[in-house]
Amino acid sequence: xxxxTAPLTETSFALALGLLMLAPLAVAGMALINTGLGRSRSAAxxxxxxxxxxxxxxxxxxxxxxxxADSASGTxxxxxxxxxxxxxxxxxxxxxxxxxxxxxxxxxxxxFQFLAVALAVLIPWGSGADRWRLPAGAAAAVVLAxxxxxxxxxxxxxxxxxxxxxxxxxxGAGLLDAGGASAIHVLGGLSALAVVWIxxxxxxxxxxxxxxxAMPGHNxxxxxxxxxxxxxxxLAFNTAGALLWCDVALSTLPxxxxxxxxxxxAALAATYTVTRVRFGKPDASLCANxxxxxxxxxxxxxxxxxPVQALLIGFVAGIITPLxxxxxxxGVAIDDPAGAISVHAAGGIWGLFAAGVFAPHSGxxxxxxxxxxxxxxxxxxxxxxxxxxxxxxxPFRVDADGERIGLDLxxxxxxxxxxxxxxxxxxxx
Amino acid sequence: MRxxxxxxxxxxxxxxxxxxxxxxxxxxxxxxxxxxxxxxxxGLGVAMRGHMxxxxxxxx
Numbered sequence: 001x002x003x004x005t006a007p008l009t010e011t012s013f014a015l016a017l018g019l020l021m022l023a024p025l026a027v028a029g030m031a032l033i034n035t036g037l038g039r040s041r042s043a044a045x046x047x048x049x050x051x052x053x054x055x056x057x058x059x060x061x062x063x064x065x066x067x068x069a070d071s072a073s074g075t076x077x078x079x080x081x082x083x084x085x086x087x088x089x090x091x092x093x094x095x096x097x098x099x100x101x102x103x104x105x106x107x108x109x110x111x112f113q114f115l116a117v118a119l120a121v122l123i124p125w126g127s128g129a130d131r132w133r134l135p136a137g138a139a140a141a142v143v144l145a146x147x148x149x150x151x152x153x154x155x156x157x158x159x160x161x162x163x164x165x166x167x168x169x170x171x172g173a174g175l176l177d178a179g180g181a182s183a184i185h186v187l188g189g190l191s192a193l194a195v196v197w198i199x200x201x202x203x204x205x206x207x208x209x210x211x212x213x214a215m216p217g218h219n220x221x222x223x224x225x226x227x228x229x230x231x232x233x234x235l236a237f238n239t240a241g242a243l244l245w246c247d248v249a250l251s252t253l254p255x256x257x258x259x260x261x262x263x264x265x266a267a268l269a270a271t272y273t274v275t276r277v278r279f280g281k282p283d284a285s286l287c288a289n290x291x292x293x294x295x296x297x298x299x300x301x302x303x304x305x306x307p308v309q310a311l312l313i314g315f316v317a318g319i320i321t322p323l324x325x326x327x328x329x330x331g332v333a334i335d336d337p338a339g340a341i342s343v344h345a346a347g348g349i350w351g352l353f354a355a356g357v358f359a360p361h362s363g364x365x366x367x368x369x370x371x372x373x374x375x376x377x378x379x380x381x382x383x384x385x386x387x388x389x390x391x392x393x394x395p396f397r398v399d400a401d402g403e404r405i406g407l408d409l410x411x412x413x414x415x416x417x418x419x420x421x422x423x424x425x426x427x428x429x
Numbered sequence: 430m431r432x433x434x435x436x437x438x439x440x441x442x443x444x445x446x447x448x449x450x451x452x453x454x455x456x457x458x459x460x461x462x463x464x465x466x467x468x469x470x471x472g473l474g475v476a477m478r479g480h481m482x483x484x485x486x487x488x489x
Contacts, residue, residue: 082450169449197480332477333484369462370445377442377469381435
């Protein structure tokens with residue numbers, strides 16, 4: 001899926017711009033979900049941290065990241081290997097200089113990437129809830145926005161080597177990922193895994209004896225409303241991405257929007273059923289995870305599947321997600337309050353695979369396999385290494401006292417809900 | 430153990446890249462790509478196992 005350089009018609013330009021004006025709703029929804037799934041004593045820190053990470057990411061992407069992500073020039077840093085060109089980084093100008101005169105398609109592509117990087121950096125923030133310090137979160141956002149996101153964006157949405165797998169090796173149409181399952185969601189989900197490994201679990205989450213301690217989110221209204229808000233942003237990302245990166249006809253946009261919606265509702269129905277059967281009652285936060293997982297899968301495949309296939313893909317995501325959330329917590333002792341590893345990493349990988357299976361191109365599934373292998377085998381170890389080094393200079397984890405009193409008081413000096421009476425925390429044994 | 434797992438994972442990536450470079454035949458490509466993904470899954474499993482061990486030692 002290499003980006004077209006043909007100029008956009010005025011209608012396509014106006015439509016894509018209008019859709020991208022709605023895309024920040026996905027970012028707002030994600031911030032609400034992260035806040036609601038954390039504890040009340042860290043709520044203000046969580047929402048402020050979301051804004052801070054978005055700001056840090058935008059600055060880093062503007063100053064440096066956009067150079068590597070470059071989808072405008074049609075060129076790139078190239079390695080010649082086995083008689084093929086492996087385009088691994090963009091060659092844009094530093095600091096966005098000269099971008100005001102770039103073609104309309106390139107400018108819209110850059111706007112898409114600015115919004116996409118904001119969403120990507122918020123994903124690990126929810127996993128580090130209640131223990132990840134603001135400066136460390138902002139520093140991690142800078143690393144993701146300056147290095148990892150731009151490279152993945154270039155590889156999948158531009159003339160990068162994953163997008164060129166079709167032209168160079170006959171693997172379908174190259175990587176198919178119009179909505180950013182790889183560059184946004186799998187990147188964010190794998191970053192979340194690196195964060196929870198480095199920061200460790202919340203104090204008292206895994207006591208010496210017995211099962212893990214339940215630490216439910218403090219506001220399921222934020223979480224579920226965040227899901228509804230995020231869905232609008234997702235509709236915008238998937239349709240605008242299909243216009244910009246796949247050059248689809250305008251008449252196909254309603255189907256892409258319907259596919260996005262069907263994947264989400266099927267996933268919600270499946271998660272509702274699974275949690276109802278397993279626990280006797282449906283679980284609100286897991287249902288929110290299921291809804292989001294459906295949206296994440298649609299990011300990869302909404303532009304290339306039929307509505308029935310989207311329904312099936314979302315349904316499978318909705319079954320896998322709650323089971324994986326439970327396994328990671330109880331089976332592998334991973335404390336991921338937002339469920340981002342299951343929702344974004346696993347959901348994104350499932351979406352990429354499903355797009356390969358159902359896309360009408362021969363060999364497409366192999367292109368998707370190469371992308372998944374790149375994310376897991378190349379990007380993830382590098383993210384872990386980068387975050388491990390970052391943790392040496394900007395410690396990720398708050399001290400024990402700060403975690404006890406809550407990050408609102410510790411980092412901001414005031415609570416999100418000052419009228420609340422703070423009770424002794426029974427989870428500290 | 431976690432680091433050992435993380436060091437194994439790039440081997441799977443290079444196996445996947447080698448598959449598309451070395452084998453024009455789709456069947457062989459698919460086999461090697463799946464083998465590469467299996468190596469990555471194994472590395473991730475080892476890293477998870479290492480995480481569980483360290484959690485067991487530091488339970489609060």
